[in-house]
């Protein structure tokens with residue numbers, strides 16, 4: 082990789098406050114994914130960006146056209162070698178299978194972080210703040226997940242009224258009498 086003489090900043094706290102919060106929530110919310118991946122780079126300065134541009138690794142020159150990395154709103158993801166070796170049998174921090182990346186992207190999306198590969202058609206490691214506020218969990222979310230896991234409810238229509246028929250069905254499924 083070109084531009085090796087630039088130190089990669091992997092510090093979450095150097096990201097924008099919103100992106101930092103999103104990444105932290107993501108790490109806390111999906112530890113299984115984070116056992117497989119790490120942040121290869123977060124914040125990047127103009128000189129580093131320009132170096133990547135000159136070597137053909139980015140289309141943004143860092144001065145006239147800024148990368149989201151320069152704003153702390155993007156992270157590049159890499160996978161732990163042991164994980165890729167185990168799942169794909171190759172010695173790399175970048176899996177070849179698109180499903181592996183998609184698995185991370187589906188997880189990231191829940192925390193307001195977007196995988197840009199489907200948009201750009203290149204640069205698989207790049208994830209950025211989707212521009213929306215930090216997703217909030219509802220106060221009843223834990224109870225909903227519990228009831229779904231128990232098979233008592235399908236978890237749909239959280240704000241609808243409960244009919245008498247649905248109450249009977251719920252009591253019967255709860256099976257505590």
Ligand SMILES: [Zn+2]
Pocket residue numbers: 150155156157206207208
């Ligand atoms: Zn990137």
